[in-house]
Amino acid sequence: MNIYQGRLLRLFDPWRSPLCTCPVKYSLHPYTGCSHKCLYCYATAYIGLRESTPKKNFIENLRKELDKANRNIIVEMSTSSDPYPPIEDKLRLTRQTLKELFRRGFRVLITTKSSLVTRDLDLLSANRSAVMITITTLDKRLSEIIEPGAPPPSERLLALKELAKKGVPVGARVDPVIPFVNDDPAELSLLVEKLQEVGVKHVVTSTYKAKPDSYRRIVSALPELEDKLRNIYFKEKTYVSGYYYLSLDVRMKLLRPVVNLARKLGLSYATCREGLVTKEFFSARSCDGSHLLSYSSP
Numbered sequence: 650m651n652i653y654q655g656r657l658l659r660l661f662d663p664w665r666s667p668l669c670t671c672p673v674k675y676s677l678h679p680y681t682g683c684s685h686k687c688l689y690c691y692a693t694a695y696i697g698l699r700e701s702t703p704k705k706n707f708i709e710n711l712r713k714e715l716d717k718a719n720r721n722i723i724v725e726m727s728t729s730s731d732p733y734p735p736i737e738d739k740l741r742l743t744r745q746t747l748k749e750l751f752r753r754g755f756r757v758l759i760t761t762k763s764s765l766v767t768r769d770l771d772l773l774s775a776n777r778s779a780v781m782i783t784i785t786t787l788d789k790r791l792s793e794i795i796e797p798g799a800p801p802p803s804e805r806l807l808a809l810k811e812l813a814k815k816g817v818p819v820g821a822r823v824d825p826v827i828p829f830v831n832d833d834p835a836e837l838s839l840l841v842e843k844l845q846e847v848g849v850k851h852v853v854t855s856t857y858k859a860k861p862d863s864y865r866r867i868v869s870a871l872p873e874l875e876d877k878l879r880n881i882y883f884k885e886k887t888y889v890s891g892y893y894y895l896s897l898d899v900r901m902k903l904l905r906p907v908v909n910l911a912r913k914l915g916l917s918y919a920t921c922r923e924g925l926v927t928k929e930f931f932s933a934r935s936c937d938g939s940h941l942l943s944y945s946s947p
């Protein structure tokens with residue numbers, strides 16, 4: 650198998666997590682950094698907290714790499730930044746990237762938190778693509794605190810609806826679930842219900858794993874939760890590949906409302922880096938939504 654990697658087109662590396670269940674895929678980032686500035690973002694521990702910045706000569710360099718790459722491997726945009734930050738509206742770098750990829754027959758999985766993805770519906774619906782949109786809460790005010798640079802949840806739901814209506818297979822990431830923040834079981838169930846109503850076929854969920862920088866951002870935005878969060882994350886100290894995990898029973902409790910309702914509604918479901926791979930928590934052919942590509946029509 651040709652597993653060519655370039656400087657831009659890299660095989661996805663889940664930062665060496667032994668719990669990652671992702672299939673082999675390319676990971677592609679037109680931008681460095683992310684203007685969505687989610688408090689819980691893991692990428693900032695590796696690259697710092699930065700605005701989305703287009704990579705220099707990105708399209709020109711990408712073209713050279715794409716000619717050598719394996720077209721049977723799915724390309725995901727993006728795994729540790731967002732391909733649709735606000736600046737993309739003007740720069741259209743992700744749009745150009747999609748054109749280059751589709752022209753060569755690549756299958757593309759988009760993972761984003763932005764409704765701007767619907768601008769590219771013409772390309773996405775005419776090619777092998779699937780879209781995963783992250784929604785962590787239906788509460789606009791909470792979303793403004795924890796994902797201050799991203800569009801409101803209602804816009805993301807509308808984007809999913811529009812994509813599904815035009816035949817683009819869509820899924821949702823309900824992650825991370827953060828204890829005491831967005832873990833209300835009734836609200837999570839309502840969120841999954843809304844996702845199903847707008848046409849989502851697959852849901853993946855996970856709990857927040859603490860890293861020093863993201864943890865600091867969360868407790869400084871929500872200081873009233875500091876004691877409770879410290880207690881639940883650092884009393885037992887379950888440390889896996891650089892992250893503080895909640896105890897297994899707490900993680901199962903937090904994720905059950907999502908997977909239980911997904912099962913009831915006939916959606917495929919999975920967990921991300923939890924080590925929870927039994928039928929109760931994992932029914933899908935892929936965690937990340939790659940399997941949705943087999944439903945794309947072109």
Ligand code: SF4
Pocket residue numbers: 683684685686687689690691692729730731762
């Ligand atoms: S959208 Fe993703 S990459 Fe961007 S800040 Fe939020 S979690 Fe990080």
